[in-house]
Amino acid sequence: MRSTGVDLPLISSLTEYYELLDHDLGSAQQTVRSLVTVPLTQNQYDALVSFAFNVGAGNFASSNLLEKLNQGDYESVPGELARWVYGSDGEKWEGLVNRREEEGALFAANDADEENGNTADSGEDAGDTEALP
Numbered sequence: 822m823r824s825t826g827v828d829l830p831l832i833s834s835l836t837e838y839y840e841l842l843d844h845d846l847g848s849a850q851q852t853v854r855s856l857v858t859v860p861l862t863q864n865q866y867d868a869l870v871s872f873a874f875n876v877g878a879g880n881f882a883s884s885n886l887l888e889k890l891n892q893g894d895y896e897s898v899p900g901e902l903a904r905w906v907y908g909s910d911g912e913k914w915e916g917l918v919n920r921r922e923e924e925g926a927l928f929a930a931n932d933a934d935e936e937n938g939n940t941a942d943s944g945e946d947a948g949d950t951e952a953l954p
Contacts (some may be wrong), residue, residue, distance in 0.1 A: 849874035856882055860893045865895075868902075868928035875920065876905060899925030 832841065852873045853866060856864035861869070870947060880921040902925045906917040 846870070846874060848878065852878040852881055856887055857890075859893055859895075862932055864930050864932040865898075865928050868898075868924040871920075871924050871927075872902060872905070896929050902928070 827875045849870045853869045857869065869881075872886075876884075884901070885904075886898060889897045889901060903918075904922055906913050908914040908917065
């Protein structure tokens with residue numbers, strides 16, 4: 822039973838499912854690439870793509886999180902993520918609390934690329950040193 826009231830497309834195969842997921846994930850990646858104006862590590866990029874995928878491009882674009890991040894306030898991002906834990910019914914959802922904690926931890930984590938001086942690029946090959954956006 823869906824509680825969101827959103828009509829989801831019927832998916833008839835696993836291949837179709839992965840194609841739809843790939844499309845939606847690509848949209849979230851493009852959202853992050855186009856709106857974030859500061860360099861990101863791969864972990865930071867991945868956390869923001871997860872967040873944008875979940876809340877949608879419009880919510881990501883208008884968020885205080887994005888505004889603070891683009892001002893270079895990286896430290897505020899995990900706390901800003903933690904604010905996005907309320908469902909469509911206005912109640913705090915444990916699943917969203919858990920998701921935001923994981924995204925915040927990923928954003929704050931040092932990754933091997935960061936230690937080597939690499940930052941995330943288009944999200945396809947973390948080995949490149951070209952920074953986002």
